[in-house]
Each structure stands twice: as C-alpha cells, then as structure tokens.
Amino acid sequence: MNWAPALPLLAFTFVMLVLPATRLVNDTFALRGGGYGLDNILRVIDNPVDRQAVAGSLGLGVVQATLASLLGAPAAWLITRMRLGGRAFWLSLMNVASNFAGIGLAFGFVALIGSTGMLTLILGGLFGIEDPFPSTGSFTGMNIVYLYFNVPMFVLLTLPALSVLKDDWQEAAAVCHATRWQFWRHVGVPVLAPFVIAGWLLVFTWTIGVYAVAYAVAASPGSQKLITLQIGATLESSVFGLERAAVLSVLLMLLAAGTTVLYRLSLKRAQRWL
Amino acid sequence: GGSATASGDYDWAAAPDESKIAAQGADLPTYGLAPDWANYGEVVKTFCAKHGGACKHADTDMSSAEEIQRIDAEKSNPVGTASDIGLMWGPVAEAKGVVPAYVPPSASRLKDWQKAKDGGWVATFVGVPSFVVNTDKVTNPPKSWADLLKPEYKGMIATKNPTSSGTGQAMVVAAAVANGGSVDDLSPAYDYFKKLKDAGNLSDVKMSEETLEKGEAPIQINYDFNGLAQKNALKAKNVNVEVIIPSDGSVWSPSGLIVNRYNTAKGDFLKGFLDYVLSDEAQTLFAKFGARPIRSLNGDLQLPADAKANWLPDAAYSAVKEIEITKVNPERIVADWEAKVLA
Amino acid sequence: MRRRIFLGLLGLYFGLPLLAALLYSVATRWTDTPLPDGYTLDHWIGVFGKPDVTSALLRSLLLSAVVVVVDVLLVVPAAYWSVVHNPRIGSVVQTIAVIPFAVPWVVVGAGLQLVTASFAPGLFGTFWLLAAATAAIAFPFMYWAVEGSLIAAGAVRLSEAAATCGANPVQTLTRVIFPAIRGGVVSGALLVVATAMNEFALAKILVGAKFETLPIWSARQFVSRTLGDPNALAVVTIFTFGFLFALSALVVRLGRGRVSTIGRTLR
Amino acid sequence: MSHVVLEDVTKRYAGHVALAGVSVSVEQGEMLALLGPSGCGKTTLLRCVAGLTAFDSGRLTIGGVDMTGVPVRRRPIGMVFQSYALFPNLTVRGNIGFPLTVRRETKTGVAERVEEMLELVGLSEQGDRLPNQLSGGQQQRVALARALAPRPEVLLLDEPLSALDAQVRHRLRDEVRRIQHQVGITTVFVTHDQAEALAISDRVAVMNAGDIEQCAAPSEIYTAPSTRFAAGFVGNRNTLELRTSGGRVTAGGAFDVEAPWERVLCMFRPEDVSLRREGPGARALVDVTVFLGATTRVYVQAEVNGSPATVFADLPSRAAASLSPGDAVRLSVDPGHVQVFPA
Amino acid sequence: MSHVVLEDVTKRYAGHVALAGVSVSVEQGEMLALLGPSGCGKTTLLRCVAGLTAFDSGRLTIGGVDMTGVPVRRRPIGMVFQSYALFPNLTVRGNIGFPLTVRRETKTGVAERVEEMLELVGLSEQGDRLPNQLSGGQQQRVALARALAPRPEVLLLDEPLSALDAQVRHRLRDEVRRIQHQVGITTVFVTHDQAEALAISDRVAVMNAGDIEQCAAPSEIYTAPSTRFAAGFVGNRNTLELRTSGGRVTAGGAFDVEAPWERVLCMFRPEDVSLRREGPGARALVDVTVFLGATTRVYVQAEVNGSPATVFADLPSRAAASLSPGDAVRLSVDPGHVQVFPA
Numbered sequence A: 001m002n003w004a005p006a007l008p009l010l011a012f013t014f015v016m017l018v019l020p021a022t023r024l025v026n027d028t029f030a031l032r033g034g035g036y037g038l039d040n041i042l043r044v045i046d047n048p049v050d051r052q053a054v055a056g057s058l059g060l061g062v063v064q065a066t067l068a069s070l071l072g073a074p075a076a077w078l079i080t081r082m083r084l085g086g087r088a089f090w091l092s093l094m095n096v097a098s099n100f101a102g103i104g105l106a107f108g109f110v111a112l113i114g115s116t117g118m119l120t121l122i123l124g125g126l127f128g129i130e131d132p133f134p135s136t137g138s139f140t141g142m143n144i145v146y147l148y149f150n151v152p153m154f155v156l157l158t159l160p161a162l163s164v165l166k167d168d169w170q171e172a173a174a175v176c177h178a179t180r181w182q183f184w185r186h187v188g189v190p191v192l193a194p195f196v197i198a199g200w201l202l203v204f205t206w207t208i209g210v211y212a213v214a215y216a217v218a219a220s221p222g223s224q225k226l227i228t229l230q231i232g233a234t235l236e237s238s239v240f241g242l243e244r245a246a247v248l249s250v251l252l253m254l255l256a257a258g259t260t261v262l263y264r265l266s267l268k269r270a271q272r273w274l
Numbered sequence B: 001g002g003s004a005t006a007s008g009d010y011d012w013a014a015a016p017d018e019s020k021i022a023a024q025g026a027d028l029p030t031y032g033l034a035p036d037w038a039n040y041g042e043v044v045k046t047f048c049a050k051h052g053g054a055c056k057h058a059d060t061d062m063s064s065a066e067e068i069q070r071i072d073a074e075k076s077n078p079v080g081t082a083s084d085i086g087l088m089w090g091p092v093a094e095a096k097g098v099v100p101a102y103v104p105p106s107a108s109r110l111k112d113w114q115k116a117k118d119g120g121w122v123a124t125f126v127g128v129p130s131f132v133v134n135t136d137k138v139t140n141p142p143k144s145w146a147d148l149l150k151p152e153y154k155g156m157i158a159t160k161n162p163t164s165s166g167t168g169q170a171m172v173v174a175a176a177v178a179n180g181g182s183v184d185d186l187s188p189a190y191d192y193f194k195k196l197k198d199a200g201n202l203s204d205v206k207m208s209e210e211t212l213e214k215g216e217a218p219i220q221i222n223y224d225f226n227g228l229a230q231k232n233a234l235k236a237k238n239v240n241v242e243v244i245i246p247s248d249g250s251v252w253s254p255s256g257l258i259v260n261r262y263n264t265a266k267g268d269f270l271k272g273f274l275d276y277v278l279s280d281e282a283q284t285l286f287a288k289f290g291a292r293p294i295r296s297l298n299g300d301l302q303l304p305a306d307a308k309a310n311w312l313p314d315a316a317y318s319a320v321k322e323i324e325i326t327k328v329n330p331e332r333i334v335a336d337w338e339a340k341v342l343a
Numbered sequence C: 001m002r003r004r005i006f007l008g009l010l011g012l013y014f015g016l017p018l019l020a021a022l023l024y025s026v027a028t029r030w031t032d033t034p035l036p037d038g039y040t041l042d043h044w045i046g047v048f049g050k051p052d053v054t055s056a057l058l059r060s061l062l063l064s065a066v067v068v069v070v071d072v073l074l075v076v077p078a079a080y081w082s083v084v085h086n087p088r089i090g091s092v093v094q095t096i097a098v099i100p101f102a103v104p105w106v107v108v109g110a111g112l113q114l115v116t117a118s119f120a121p122g123l124f125g126t127f128w129l130l131a132a133a134t135a136a137i138a139f140p141f142m143y144w145a146v147e148g149s150l151i152a153a154g155a156v157r158l159s160e161a162a163a164t165c166g167a168n169p170v171q172t173l174t175r176v177i178f179p180a181i182r183g184g185v186v187s188g189a190l191l192v193v194a195t196a197m198n199e200f201a202l203a204k205i206l207v208g209a210k211f212e213t214l215p216i217w218s219a220r221q222f223v224s225r226t227l228g229d230p231n232a233l234a235v236v237t238i239f240t241f242g243f244l245f246a247l248s249a250l251v252v253r254l255g256r257g258r259v260s261t262i263g264r265t266l267r
Numbered sequence D, E: 001m002s003h004v005v006l007e008d009v010t011k012r013y014a015g016h017v018a019l020a021g022v023s024v025s026v027e028q029g030e031m032l033a034l035l036g037p038s039g040c041g042k043t044t045l046l047r048c049v050a051g052l053t054a055f056d057s058g059r060l061t062i063g064g065v066d067m068t069g070v071p072v073r074r075r076p077i078g079m080v081f082q083s084y085a086l087f088p089n090l091t092v093r094g095n096i097g098f099p100l101t102v103r104r105e106t107k108t109g110v111a112e113r114v115e116e117m118l119e120l121v122g123l124s125e126q127g128d129r130l131p132n133q134l135s136g137g138q139q140q141r142v143a144l145a146r147a148l149a150p151r152p153e154v155l156l157l158d159e160p161l162s163a164l165d166a167q168v169r170h171r172l173r174d175e176v177r178r179i180q181h182q183v184g185i186t187t188v189f190v191t192h193d194q195a196e197a198l199a200i201s202d203r204v205a206v207m208n209a210g211d212i213e214q215c216a217a218p219s220e221i222y223t224a225p226s227t228r229f230a231a232g233f234v235g236n237r238n239t240l241e242l243r244t245s246g247g248r249v250t251a252g253g254a255f256d257v258e259a260p261w262e263r264v265l266c267m268f269r270p271e272d273v274s275l276r277r278e279g280p281g282a283r284a285l286v287d288v289t290v291f292l293g294a295t296t297r298v299y300v301q302a303e304v305n306g307s308p309a310t311v312f313a314d315l316p317s318r319a320a321a322s323l324s325p326g327d328a329v330r331l332s333v334d335p336g337h338v339q340v341f342p343a
C-alpha cells in the first residue's frame, strides 16, 4: 500500500521520538563498563527510594484516574447538555486547565492552600481550623493539585464518547416505565463503561508521566517520591551515566504500552454494540 | 585534558589575548551563573568594562552535574561559557574532560585542593550552610543542628534536595562535620537527617524565597550569603528574616568556577575571566554580596570595611570548620542519601 | 439544583488557585493575612516593561507558531492518507503517539540530547531542535484532532467525489479536505499552542538561556537559587492562562461548540 | 367513551406554534394514522400523549383519566421511536424484557412474556443478538415487541417505518397492522407517507401546520378530501386552475362541474382520467409515458379553455401499451371525481 | 458500438465474491438501471466503472477506450453519490463549478456553465447557499449538476434518491429522468427500489449475488421475468408451490398452465387476479382488505388443490368496495400472466 504522504511525519517522529526511546532501551541494558546485562535494572529494584517512587507513581495514577473519572464523568455529561455559552466557557476552561500542568499551577495552589495560603488563612481565621490542607508536596496534597489538570483531561477525553448516549434512549426508558436511576443502571452506565475505563487508563498513564508539576511541588527531600522525579534527579545529578533514568523511563514506556493495550481492548468492547 | 581533536587547534595553555576579550564577551551565555547569584552580574560587568566591552550576560539555571553534562553534550556546537559549581564537582568536571588545561596566574594564591590539578577550575568564594529563619513566624529560632530536632519545628524545615542540588550536598557535609563526622565519613549526617525526617520536622514544601516570605517553610537550610540577600530583600516587604550559623558547627563550603573547554571561540575571554575572579576587585565584589571570598578565607586578602557591611559578625562563625571538600564524591552522596535517609 | 451545586464547586476548585495567583499579582505585601495588605498594578506594568519578559513572550509565541506550522504540514497529509487510503498508517502513528503521552518530556529531551550528540551534534542547542522536539511531543494532539475531523467530515467520500470531479490529490487536499477539516485543525492547533506555550523541560534541556521562553523565565523565578520574583511569576501565570483561555473560547465559539476543542478522542 | 382524547391541545416553541389547539379522539382498539408533511406537529402531538413533551394548554385523557401531571413512566402507553432507540448493550431478549424487569416482575414471568413477544414478531431465532446485529426491519420489530411487552393500553408509533427501504417497509406495514389487529390495542401511528397511512389505519387524521384538517376513514380521505390541503396531500392529483362561467366550469370538454366561485382549482386523480382515441373529451397529445409496473403513467398535453395544460393519467399498463408519444387522444374525467376548491 | 462495456468483470473482497463475472453494455444516451437487493454488488459495479474500486479480472471500455490504469480523475464520467458528498465549505455555485475550476477553465467560462447548470436543476435562487442550508432534495440536485457540469460522457448515479422521503423521491425521480433526456447522456442508475428502476430507465439490469440475472426493458422485466429471482424481486407477486399432473398444473380452477416439472412455483401479480361473485375459478373467502388509494388489496383464503393458500389481489378501489371480510368469491388468473418456475 501507499505510505508516501505519511513518510515525512513517520520519519520525523521516528527521529524525534522513536530514536530517543530506543536509545533509552539501549541504555537500560548497556553497562558502564561495556557489554550488556541486567545490572542497571537490578540496581533500581534494589534501591528502596526507586521502589518508593514506583509505588508512589502507581498509587498517584490509580487515585487520580479514579477521582478524575468520578468527577469528570458527571462534569462531561453536564457539559454536553449545556447551551452554547456555557459550553464554550467550560470547554475553554477544561482545555486550558488540562494543559496547565506546570509551575504556574504549583504556584497557584501554594498561594491558595499552602500553610500561609489564602484559603488556609481564611479557614483558620473564620473557623479556627488549623492546618486544613495537607502540604502540596505530600501524597494527598499532590492529589489535590493533580486533579486540576486531570479532571479536564478526563472530560476532554470522554466528551466525544458521551455523544454515543442518545437522548432517545432516555425517553425510551421512560416510556418503558423505567425510573431515571434504572435507566442509568441498565443502559447508561453499561454503555459508557468502556469509555470511562479507557479514560481512566489514559489519565492513569498521563499522571504517571507528568513531570513539571511534580518538579514544582515535590522537589524537597520530605516530599512524595515519584518515578519522574527520580528520573529528573538522575538527570540533574549524574554526570557519568543515566542508566537509572533509562531504566525508569523504560518502565514508564512499558506501563504506557500495557495501558494502551487495555485501552484498545476496552474500546473494542464498546465497538460490539456501536 | 586537552586533546587536539575536540578543542581544535586552540592553545589553551597560552596566555589570553587581551585584545579579543571585549568582542568575545559581547554575547555571554552562562550555565548556573545567574547575575543575581553571588554578585556575578557585577563581576561579569566589571570584567567586561575593564576590557572596554559590554557583556550581554544570559544565564540558564542548572545544577552542577547538569552543567558538566550540558557542556559535554554540546561539545561540537558549544554554547555555554562559564559555570558556577559546588567545589566538590571540580574533580568530576576534570574527569569528564570538559574543562581546559589552563591554570590562571592568580590561582597560585590558592591552596592545592582549591584548584584543578591540570587547570580549568578554581574556587571562588565560600558559603556556610546555615539556618535562614522567618522570625515573624518562628519566634524562637533554632540555634543549632540539635535544636532542629525539637518538636516545636515540626514540618517547618525546608532544605534543598541533596540528590540534585549542590547546596543540599554542602548541607550534608556541614551536618556530618557538626555531628562528629568528617569529609571522609559523612555517615553521622545521614543518621541525623534520618532522625530529622522521622521526627516529621522536614517540610515537603519547596525551599524558596517565596515560601520563606509567606512562612510556608519558615526555616530553610541555605548558604549564609543567600540568606543575607533574602533578609535584605524581604526587609523591603516588612518581613523579618534571621540568618543563624549553627552553634554546633558547620563548614566553609567553597563554590568554584569552571569554563567550557570546547568553547574555543571565547577562549581568551574565559582564560581572562578565570584569572579575574581571583583578583582583589572580583573577590571584593563577592564579599559585598555577603559571600566570603576564598582568598579572604585563606587570609590572603584585606577587605575594606564597607565590603563586609553585609556580613554577620565573625563571632558567629566560631564553630565553622575548614575542610577539603573536594575529597567528597557528590555521586556518592546521592546514593547514600537515598539509601540511608529516604529509604 | 444538584447539578448547579456540583458545577459551582467544580468552578470554585478551578477558579480559586487562579484567584490566589491573581491577587498575588496585584498585591503590595501579602504574608500571613487572608488578603493582601494592599493592591497595586506595579507588577503588571513592571513585568511587561521588562525586556526579558517581553522577549521571552515573543520567543514563546514564535516557537508556538513554528511548531503549529510544522505539525500541520506533517500531520494533515499523513492523517488524510491514513483515513482515506491506508489505515495502517494510522496504527503506526497511534503507536508512536503513545511515546510523548507516556514518557515525561524531560526524558524525551534527555534522549534527544544523547541522540543528537551521536548523530547531529551541530543541531544541539539550536532553536530548530527545540521547535522540532516540541512539534514531536505535541503532534499527537494535532493528529487526534485532525483524524477525528477527517472521519467526521466523511473524507473518504469527499475525496472520491473530488476524484470523479477530476481533481488531483493535491487539489483534493487543498481545496476540499483542508477547508472541510479546518475546525479540527484549529482545535488541534490550539492544543499544540497550549503545549508549546507551557512546555519547559525540553526548552531547558535543549536550548536554555540561548532561547529563553516564557516557561523558562517562570522557572527562573520559581526555582532560582537566589532571588525569585513571585509577583512577576503570578503576573505571567495569570497572563498565560488568560491568553490561552481567550484563544480557546474564540475557537469554541467560532465552531459554535460543535467543533469542540477536543484533541484527544476515545475513538 | 373514546379511549384517548385530546381537547384543544396547544404547544408553542419560542413563539413558534407547533400545535394550534388540536382536538381528536381515538376509539378503543382503533388504529389512527396521523398524516402530514414534515414539521406539521405530528411528533409533537405524539410526544404530548406520551408525556415526553408538556403541552401549554388543553386536556388529555386516556381511558377517562386526566393525564395532567402523570409522569411518562406511569402512563399506560408503549412507544416505538422513529430511530427505534433500542438499548445497544442489551440483547433482543434484554430489550423486550426491559419494561418488565424495571417493574420487578418475576424472572420466569419476564422470560415467558419475552418468548411470547418474540413469537409474535417472528424473532424467536434472534433472541440473543445485539441490536446492531439485526437488520433495520428486525430492529423495528424488536422495538414493537418492547413497546407491547408490558401490555400497555395505548401504543404510539412515531414513523416507525420511515428508516426502512421500500420493500421492507411494505412488508412490515402489513405486519404492524396484523399485530395491532391481533393484540387489539388502541394505536396512534405517525407517518408522512400517505400510502402508508391509508393502508394501515382505521382512520386517518390529516395534519397541517399544527392542526388536524380532516379525520376520517382512509377511503373517505382519499375520495372526498374536505380541504384543498387534504386533497393535495393525499394521493397524486392533477390540479387545474380554471375560470368559471355561469357557476360552472367546463374543462374544454374533459368534464363539466358546478363551481360557485369565479376562479377555481379543479383536482382529480390520475386513475380517474380516461384517454380514448375517439369520442367526447378535451383534445390532447401524448407526451411521455412512464412505466410504473401494473400501471403506466401517461403525461398528455391538453388544451383546456384555450391555454395549454399538462395532465397525467394512470392507465393499466396493458391499456397504455397502445399509446406512444405524439398520439392524439381525447381526455375526459368523470365529473363525480373532480374536487373543486376556490382558487 | 456500445458506450460502456463490461466484459466478465470479477471482484473479490477477502474471499467474498462481490462481482462474479459481470458482462453488460450500455448504449450511447441510454439510461440503465442496476436493480438488486442490498449487498448484491451494485455499488461495487458502479465503483469499478468509475475507477474508485479496482476489479480483479475482466475488461472495461468507455467509448471504445480500455480504462485499465486510467485514474478516476481522467475518466470521462460524472458521479452522484448516495450521500451526495457535497463539499461542505463550498457554496452551491462553488460545488457545481469545482470540476471546472480544477481543470483550469477560465473564470467566465466556469461562471457561465454554472449558471446554465443551476438553471437546468432549478436552483438559480439558491446558488450562494452552503450545502447544509439546503433540503435533501435540493442537495441531490446540486450533486447532479456538479456531476453534469464538466460534460462527462457517462453519468453514474448510486442510489441518488434513497435518502429522500417518498414524496420528494417521486418528484426527483421524474426530474432526473427529464434532465437525462434533455442532456442525452449515457447513464447508469443504481437502485434497490424496483418501482424507481422501472419508472426511470430505458433498460433494467436485475442483479443478484454479484451477477446480472436479466437485462431488458422495464415492461419486459415486469411482465416476463426470465428467472425466479427476477420474478420475485420486481413487483409484488403471489407465489404458490404446486404439484403438476400430466405436464400441467391446475390451481383448483384458478388457472391451468403447462408445467414441465413435477413440483412448480407459480407466480402471478395481484393486479392479474380477478375475484368474482359467481362464475368459474377457485373458491375463496375474503379475509382482509387494505385500502391503498386507487387500488385496494384484497387478501383471500383459497383452497388450492386441497391445501389452503393465501392470495392477494389488487382491485380498483371502487370495485373492491363491494367486498367485505367473509364474502365468498371465485378466484381466477389469466393463464398468460402466470409464470412457472421449477420448485
């Protein structure tokens, strides 16, 4: 078949993405002294901090994906039912917020719920609540910050899928004497489930890969360990070898590949009835 | 180092051609040598003016390791010129081969461990890891490392991360020396920080001027000269900051200057600059910022009183020790910190 | 009613950090009081009076523009060919698109640093490498948006119709397909711009001070070893958010809410 | 008493009148077809009966009970949507059983009724398929079975056949009619296809612009439309605009009828036109013949009262076979089959 | 010589045969209808002619020129798609002018031709609208004008009317026919609606399972189908499966025809059935009558050769008015109108 018009893109992405990725795979197995082996991987497995980081990232991914689904699914549903004005506002907000995963975000949250943040002081002043918020560098605090871009991410991911839920199914359920709740239980939720699962998987992957925010909120010794932070630290501190960064990056790629397979399977399930 | 293939035909060992310095400095990208860091902005400006030029100094903030790596990565298309490093990274840079074999004449005034064997880096000024405290927030500021363990400072102490920051690494050495260790034995520091962490006193907030100002992290372990600069800056905003040298000990931790061996197009400028930072003039400029010039530490420089205006009284430094910090292997600190403190 | 409360709380969550940053950007002194001690526009005036900020802003805009152009030129023909003639292109591209989605961009940057050092050392540190790298990490957003709108516009049918009208492939692409998927291209471009405006890791690793973009400038304020300017950072944060929000609202409104600005789809 | 009664029901959408005071009643066990052009308000009327749309004023009773305030799911109705609206994740059995399970009927009770309905619509073989594994016609039958399963008193059908192609449509039309007879359920059937309305229903209500123009048995609607709109909308009709003289209109000898207005529209059906070689009638020339199967449509150019007019006649194909373009013929229409309306 | 000639064209999709060696030719200026059930290969055949689908073996010539290897855009064809495939961003004028502008015709040349085409399809008023501002019927006409604008030699129409509702479909069917006559262009028209095929074309090719079963004039297809499939697919037919005796089959007195097989299918059209109160013929009881407008379909239960059979007859509505369910009648069919096929 004919590939010509796609060759520029394929060549470009090959050089810019596939080659670096391949290089990382190579560095995962290449030993400092020459030759190939599993030493680098074993060293990462042995390192308790790397283990903490893997656990932290997976935990964050699971919690984020779950919270983003729980909040994002109804939000997306409500957005689809809005008039143009409201929809334009919310879509734009979701759009910008989903990309707002950087220093500005960390800054905003510190100014809001840091120990001397605006909201902290208001709550403390008005209701005498001491320490109402966890520190943004802790696991819980990070979850609060990450939702800011993950909920929009989930909304944007699932919005197109929501259009599969036809209005007349609700009406049909009503004339079948079903309550609204029965409609959601028997039809709405089962139909949307594959898309929600797919969105969950993508948010999970995305969360684990986020670096800039983590860097901004959690770079102190006491804060939550994450895979990306370990990678970043290696890049910042190691002159002679980036093996650990390579190993952890390959781990991220494997996670992504795994979730992508699950994601495809989940969507395939949806195809059964669409 | 100095192989002909990588650095072309440029003769690093020769004395700089002073006439070229102004032109070569016209465009000056540096790594980790910010104009607001230790008065480097002034230092560069004065040096350029001296040679009849005006430098356009633009900096990218990096850790020492990143600087070395970066210089190596861009060797065939060199951009970076000069970088500030924690001195323990000097030998690392030399081993990596990113610095030229040039020993400036002024380096003769330094002790052996304060400069490169084959050239390419020199110590510039020293800082003391100390406690920078927002006293509006902390009415009873800690006086010693031991104080930091008190429960009243729960969640208040922010530090740099020794896995990536030179300041953080110096802090580890200081804590080791204060707790009975030495440059050869940093283990007391790890035990200490482990205790500090388990006590819950370490904050997981980032250490920065902003978190200091707002009292997010009211106790920060930073270089004395940075603390003094912050104290002055925040005074303008009516925030009170104290810089406290730990009474149970700390260390004189030198910073150094490395220059990019591959950037031969600016070779004369770099050689001149490497020499200049040890001149009386440059050393005085460091002092005015609050950093002790290395030559002053060595007792080789008499500073005018106004240059010391920003300093804490000498008495505060009585427990501070001088050490050969280049004996410390920074990559070792990263590994040990992870294994012994974080795990 | 319940949906009002839900949306209200959500709006509050999204609005409050911005409000805090906004207040910070107009605060004279703000330490441990719930609200700033006083208000001033000095930071705003000061920030945009600073040549380093304005030129960083211009650099970011230039970078975004170049990246958008590169992505459009690379992605549109590929997506078109994939949808209309060879679906296998789509599978390959989708597989590649996983990389920037999963691998932190700082790692992509490090990998590129290693790769260019071995293959094209002359490229390292140049604006073009940064533009190319940013285009590479942002391309999935463009691809998803364009592919989605190609399918929605019935590109296969339209191409066949154009062929029976006597149009050659280039005429088909420029006169029929491109105008029909403009909405998708614009929304893809929006996400690409948002990415390029916010991207920091690649810019830091690949060019740094040589081409200081707005995020690098912000990072300098935030993580600098010495004195940052938090008020200025607040100004830039609010400005960037507002700029992208306005751009986004414009695009959504022009598309009458149908061409949503959704780049990633679950299809 | 009538089973479903609407009295003066009105519905406005943003100033646009969708129902302009509709009154109509449907007898027990009767099938009423709502026929009208797109946008005339058929769906709106049906949705008002179902409760899916709330009307602005008027009254609706079903079985004598006022439906005001009764939610959709408590109304004794079953409904088939134009798009079928089958639940995509449920099998055929799941769809048909849905209205029963939501009422918490027993498992076996549900299963029995489902089999019964599958039997009724002839889908016993396909019970375990998903809707997207069925053809359009099969989906339509599932929708019908689902609507009938809970034994509603009234069945509402919104253009249930319009998405199907002609052949399937004809077959299913007869099937819907058969099932309705068999079950004996009161039914309202919305369509814009007049042939369908005539074929399927006991009575046809012709709607136009939000109101019912005529409601009568199919043959009456067809042969004796009471309004010009009904005449033009139901069946194909030739329309001639003619001038009267002395209270009568003569169409150049084609017919001669009373007409109490000055200018009139004379409408007559193509099957009521006769074309003969000889004899009385208006002179005409055969233009084109279109073979329609059993009949052939013959277009003729006639001269009626001095001006040219195109008239079409449907003749049995065998009779039309002898006519070819250009033949001269005499055109006549039985005056009893000409409807006259003011122009 | 024929204008479009297909010789033994075959096309396979992953093992599934879409075209099983089709040979057919279309004369200059002729309209050929391709009629067949869904999935029989009509679209595939049309797309092969257009070059949108490549066939596996066989030969296609247009105007005597072999089309092998000729790309779509160089073939002398115009095509109208089922979904119209209008360019959404171009106005009506832009769409119609598109095939001309891509050929780099002059601006005024394009504009003139566009106006001409707008005139032809009666859309002069709507020239500046966008496709989504047009009704389905109007869109269809734009598609037709676009296909005709570059004066192709051959026009290909793929179910151009199937997306429209019945009334519009009938009107446009006649219009397409008129335009085709007026332009005199060789046309292939795909449809699965037999009434449409009969009404519109000069010849009808009945397709089944990838092959053409019969290709003949509409009246011949209708009255003398050559295969059982054609007989069943075109028009409504009663089908009785009967046993012969002595080389003849008698249907209980309804008819008596030759039949050279042991078991046969007798097929006859409802309009060829006569029902009389008295006289010869098979005994039957009227079951249901369905009013179809000009005709009424009467279902009767007859006893044919000892077993019950349902037969339907289409009678003029006036004649059928006297029949009601339960009436006893005599059923007969003119033997000349009975087709006999082996069972």
Ligand SMILES: Nc1ncnc2c1ncn2[C@@H]1O[C@H](COP(=O)(O)OP(=O)(O)OP(=O)(O)O)[C@@H](O)[C@H]1O
Pocket (backbone or CB within 6 Å): D013, D014, D016, D017, D018, D036, D037, D038, D039, D040, D041, D042, D043, D044, D045, D192
């Ligand atoms: N939700 C609505 N909002 C505004 N106007 C509406 C709405 N629903 C229907 N209408 C308008 O009310 C009128 C009647 O609509 P309705 O759907 O009842 O027509 P219909 O006879 O069913 O037509 P069709 O045969 O096209 O389905 C139309 O003019 C339509 O545009």
Ligand SMILES: Nc1ncnc2c1ncn2[C@@H]1O[C@H](COP(=O)(O)OP(=O)(O)OP(=O)(O)O)[C@@H](O)[C@H]1O
Pocket (backbone or CB within 6 Å): E013, E014, E016, E017, E018, E036, E037, E038, E039, E040, E041, E042, E043, E044, E045, E192
């Ligand atoms: N691209 C394709 N890949 C595989 N099979 C195909 C493809 N296109 C058509 N077919 C198969 O070829 C056969 C003929 O298809 P075609 O579209 O020609 O039918 P058709 O007569 O036009 O039917 P319809 O009336 O439904 O449009 C069908 O069985 C169809 O499933």
Ligand SMILES: [Mg+2]
Pocket (backbone or CB within 6 Å): D042, D043, D044
């Ligand atoms: Mg309707």
Ligand SMILES: [Mg+2]
Pocket (backbone or CB within 6 Å): E042, E043, E044
């Ligand atoms: Mg087809």
